[in-house]
Amino acid sequence: MSGPKMKFVFPRVLTERPFHYCPGCHHGIVHRLLAEVLEELELRERAYGVASIGCACFLYYYFDIDICEAPHGRACAAATGAKRARPELAVFTYQGDGDFAAIGLNESLQAAARGERITAIMINNTVYGMTGGQLSPTTLPGQRTTTTPEGRDPRMYGYPLKVAEILAQFPGVAYCARVAVNSPRRVLEARQALRQAFLAQLEDRGFGYVEVLSACPVNWKLDPVSANKKVDELTQTFPLKIFRTWEGL
Amino acid sequence: MKTLLVKGSEAIALGALAADCRCYFGYPITPQNEIPELMARELPKRGGVFLQAESELAAVNMLLGAASTGVRAMTSSSSPGISLMAETFSYLAALELPAVIVNVSRGGPGLGGIEASQGDYFQATRGAGHGDYHFLVLSPASIQEAYELTARAFSLAEKYRQPALILTDALLGQMKEPLRLRRLRFPRYPVEDWALTGARGRPGRTLRSLFLGPGELRARNLLLQRKYQAMRREARAEILYAEGAELVVTAFGSLSRIVREAVEMAREKGYPVAFLRPITLFPFPDRPYRKLAEGGQPFLVVELNCGQMVEDVRLAVCGRSRVESLALPPSDLPAPEDIYRRIRRCLAQR
Numbered sequence: 282m283s284g285p286k287m288k289f290v291f292p293r294v295l296t297e298r299p300f301h302y303c304p305g306c307h308h309g310i311v312h313r314l315l316a317e318v319l320e321e322l323e324l325r326e327r328a329y330g331v332a333s334i335g336c337a338c339f340l341y342y343y344f345d346i347d348i349c350e351a352p353h354g355r356a357c358a359a360a361t362g363a364k365r366a367r368p369e370l371a372v373f374t375y376q377g378d379g380d381f382a383a384i385g386l387n388e389s390l391q392a393a394a395r396g397e398r399i400t401a402i403m404i405n406n407t408v409y410g411m412t413g414g415q416l417s418p419t420t421l422p423g424q425r426t427t428t429t430p431e432g433r434d435p436r437m438y439g440y441p442l443k444v445a446e447i448l449a450q451f452p453g454v455a456y457c458a459r460v461a462v463n464s465p466r467r468v469l470e471a472r473q474a475l476r477q478a479f480l481a482q483l484e485d486r487g488f489g490y491v492e493v494l495s496a497c498p499v500n501w502k503l504d505p506v507s508a509n510k511k512v513d514e515l516t517q518t519f520p521l522k523i524f525r526t527w528e529g530l
Numbered sequence: 531m532k533t534l535l536v537k538g539s540e541a542i543a544l545g546a547l548a549a550d551c552r553c554y555f556g557y558p559i560t561p562q563n564e565i566p567e568l569m570a571r572e573l574p575k576r577g578g579v580f581l582q583a584e585s586e587l588a589a590v591n592m593l594l595g596a597a598s599t600g601v602r603a604m605t606s607s608s609s610p611g612i613s614l615m616a617e618t619f620s621y622l623a624a625l626e627l628p629a630v631i632v633n634v635s636r637g638g639p640g641l642g643g644i645e646a647s648q649g650d651y652f653q654a655t656r657g658a659g660h661g662d663y664h665f666l667v668l669s670p671a672s673i674q675e676a677y678e679l680t681a682r683a684f685s686l687a688e689k690y691r692q693p694a695l696i697l698t699d700a701l702l703g704q705m706k707e708p709l710r711l712r713r714l715r716f717p718r719y720p721v722e723d724w725a726l727t728g729a730r731g732r733p734g735r736t737l738r739s740l741f742l743g744p745g746e747l748r749a750r751n752l753l754l755q756r757k758y759q760a761m762r763r764e765a766r767a768e769i770l771y772a773e774g775a776e777l778v779v780t781a782f783g784s785l786s787r788i789v790r791e792a793v794e795m796a797r798e799k800g801y802p803v804a805f806l807r808p809i810t811l812f813p814f815p816d817r818p819y820r821k822l823a824e825g826g827q828p829f830l831v832v833e834l835n836c837g838q839m840v841e842d843v844r845l846a847v848c849g850r851s852r853v854e855s856l857a858l859p860p861s862d863l864p865a866p867e868d869i870y871r872r873i874r875r876c877l878a879q880r
Contacts, residue, residue, distance in 0.1 A: 327728035329599070332738070341736040347726040349598045350738040352621050355591035358583070362595025363726070365579045366553050366603065370728055388591070391584040 292316035294325050298342050305505025307495035308336060310462045311404065312343055314472045315375070319346065322371075322479055329363050329370040331356040333385075335377035336410045354385025357392035360399040364482075371479065373400040378419040379409045382444050386418075389444075393490065396453025398482040400489040402475070403444060405459075405519065406497040414500030418442040421518055426500075441518055445492045449524035455487030456480070457525040461494040463512040467521070477526065486527050494519055532711045538702040539564035539606075541673045541709050542632055545680030546604055547572055548714050551630070553579040553603035555592035557611060560644050561700040562634035565606040590615035590622075590631070597627040598737050600725025602684050606632035608700075609650055610641065612658070619693065620659030623754070624739035628687035628721075630680070631665070632696040634703035637860035646701035647860035648783060651838040654697045655812045662751055664758050666694040667811040669783045671768075673707035678714060679809070685716035690761055691724065697811060699834070701863070702784040758813075767815035768807040769822075771797060775804035777876050778822050778851075779869075780843060781832040782808050785858075789832045792869035801877055811839075819846035828852040830876050832869055834860055 291297075294316040300309045319328055325346055332340040334353035341348040351359040356374035364372040374381075381389050381403040392399065408426055409415040415428040419441045423432040445459040456478050460471040471493060478489030494515050498508035536544070543565045546554070554569040566582065573580040579596075583589035589605045596603035607615065612633045622629050635650040637643035654667045666686055670676040676698060683694040726735055741747040771793070772778075781789035786807045793805040804822065808815050823829070828851055831840040837857035844853045856872050858864055 326730040329726055329728065331595070338740060341734070341738060344734060345729065346734040347729050348734065348736050348738075349595065349726055350621075350625070350736075350740065351591060351594065352618050355587065355594075355618065358588040358591035359595035359598075361581070361588075362553070362555065362592035362597075362603070363599050364595075365581060365592070366596035366601040367599045367727065370599070387584055388588050391588065 292320045294319045294344060294346060296343055296345050300343065301339060302336065303499045305496055305498035305508050307462050307493070308404065310468060311402070311471070311493050311495070314468065314475055315402065316344065317472060318475045318479060321476065322483065324371045324479070327369060327371050329372045331360045331372070331374040333374060333376040333380040335380050337375050337377065337404065340375055354380050354383070355388055356380065356385065357397070357399065357401060358388040361392050361397050364397060364399050368398070371482065373402060373479070375402050376404070377410065378403060378405045378407065379417045382418045382442050390447070393448050393454050393488045394451050396487040398485060398487070400478045400482055403490070403492045404495045405492050406495040407515065408497055408500045410497050410500055414497070421515070443519065445490065445524050448490050451488070453487050454490060454525055455527055456489045458490070458523040459492040459494065459519055459521050461512050461516065461521055463496065463509045474523070494521070534709045534711060535706050536673065536709050537564055537704055537706050538673050538676045538698060539634055539704070540568050541677040542606070542680045542696060542698070543568035544709070544711070545677040546630065546684070547576070548677070549681040549684035549716065550602055551578065551604050551684060552601045553596040555581050555583050555589040555596070555603070555605050556607065557583050557586045557589050559608045559611045561636060561703050562606050562608050562632070565632060586611035586614040587618070590618040593629050594618055594622055594625070594627060597622070597629040598625065598726050600721030600727060604630040604632065606634065608633065609635045609638050612650065612653065616658040617660070619657065619665065620661050620663060621739060622693040623657070623663035623665065624661065625737045626691040627693060628691055629693045630683045630687055630696070631693060632680070633698070635697065635699045643860060644700060645860050646699040646784060646834060646863065648699060648785060648834040648838070649860065650697065651811065651833070651835060654695055655814070655842070663754060664812050666690065666692055666761060666764065667697055668694065669697045669809065669811050670702065671783055671786045671807060673702070673709050676702060677709055678712070681714040682716050685718065686764060688719040688721065690757060692757065692761070697783065699784055762813045764810060765813040765815040765817065766809040767818050768809060769818050770805040771802070772804045772822060774802050775822070775827055776802045777828055777830060777873065778804045778806050779830045779832065779873060780806040782811060782839060785832065785834050788864060788866055789869055791866040792873060795866055795870045796873045801873065803873060814842045814846065816846040819843060820848070823847035823850040826851055828854065828876060830854050830856060830873065832856040832858070834858050
């Protein structure tokens with residue numbers, strides 16, 4: 282066989298504990314990418330992660346770095362405190378759409394508007410995953426959830442909140458992108474976006490934000506392959522795009 | 531030694547600076563704005579961080595983040611703002627973070643008013659947030675003491691890896707008294723073995739409060755309870771005229787100043803009355819109460835609320851003495867004469 286050799290390298294930043302996530306869930310992929318980026322940028326020894334409330338609150342089982350747990354929705358405020366106290370730390374939050382954009386929207390927007398030198402990763406799977414698939418701010422119109430059994434009715438619940446599009450308007454935000462991880466090419470793009478979102482704080486440019494459209498097969502009531510495909514549908518409401526970056530990047 | 535004429539709120543901020551507080555996070559609310567305003571002027575000059583948050587909710591979570599890195603940090607607010615912080619108080623206690631919180635309390639419930647009130651006694655001593663936990667609670671009665679207790683709070687918080695709350699009120703917060711800027715030497719305690727400072731040359735660390743494994747949460751709770759027991763040795767109280775007293779009058783915080791004046795009036799008229807002021811509200815100084823109750827002397831508990839500390843006094847004396855309550859809901863402050871009249875009534879009932 283010719284061509285470049287494939288080699289499996291396990292990122293040192295990850296622990297060897299198997300992920301507890303459901304089959305077909307995208308958290309595992311994003312965790313892996315995050316670990317690779319932390320390693321590439323040599324951040325293991327100065328990383329400070331904020332684990333939020335949701336399926337990924339167990340972040341600390343999988344990452345061999347310093348991690349603090351924040352109350353539901355307050356990850357960006359806790360991250361602000363840590364970064365302001367010790368600016369040498371590389372501070373990031375890992376949140377879901379409910380945590381970042383519902384209960385914590387104010388803390389999220391205000392941290393972004395202040396241009397906090399932190400990196401926020403929002404996993405957007407359009408439902409509350411851990412509590413069993415309830416309506417979230419990013420649920421699509423017509424989408425069935427356990428609390429909208431007939432589908433999200435815009436007359437009752439309005440329309441999905443497009444967080445990346447909001448943050449893109451803030452001068453304090455240095456990097457803002459929405460990515461997906463449902464194809465090999467998108468996985469590589471997502472990795473690149475995470476890297477830039479960390480560079481935004483490392484180069485003292487401002488707030489870094491990456492929104493990841495993610496599959497939640499169990500709560501979407503789909504098999505993993507169909508859920509993976511359904512992410513393509515989400516991109517019609519939530520376009521994949523680099524919304525904001527800095528010159529010369 | 532420099533002497534300044536300052537408000538209680540300013541004395542608290544100066545006490546924090548004396549303790550080398552490095553980070554302050556807060557949101558404006560009356561009657562404590564002198565604290566953030568002084569910090570905004572002074573902290574950056576000393577290389578520290580002042581940040582006005584978008585809400586008390588954000589402020590207390592910034593405090594959580596800063597404290598988790600082992601840096602001395604504080605927030606301050608007044609009653610409604612403190613209520614808003616309550617969920618995160620529970621997390622601060624669960625994560626065992628040495629953070630300092632100041633409540634310059636005002637009248638409630640609801641929007642209440644901005645006058646002096648001690649209506650937050652239960653909130654401060656019972657925890658306010660969910661779960662079994664406590665804060666260390668210190669309550670100053672003078673501007674000098676506000677300065678010194680705030681500095682001490684940082685040291686105690688570090689010693690026990692434990693949030694500490696200063697409970698004061700609009701009266702002390704807003705009045706001015708001379709403050710002697712004494713050099714304070716409360717000990718520092720190491721933070722290196724738990725603080726999140728980046729996993730340099732060591733495995734990653736976690737500060738968490740979620741415990742799902744069998745027996746884990748129970749073990750966690752028992753560990754916290756053992757710490758609260760150990761904190762009992764920090765209980766402090768001021769006791770005057772205990773010798774031969776036939777009535778013990780007790781009050782905390784700024785109101786205790788008026789109460790003490792009433793006690794002095796009674797003593798001048800020849801009534802043997804003792805004065806007892808708890809300085810720590812949690813741990814509550816049970817011992818002097820129990821000791822004074824040994825002779826069966828009655829107690830009079832005077833508070834600027836509908837009767838809250840009286841419950842702790844009743845628990846401390848445990849039925850050995852009669853405990854009367856002079857509960858004064860917020861609005862007007864009592865005059866020493868009002869309290870003196872009640873003291874005479876109590877003595878007449880003997």
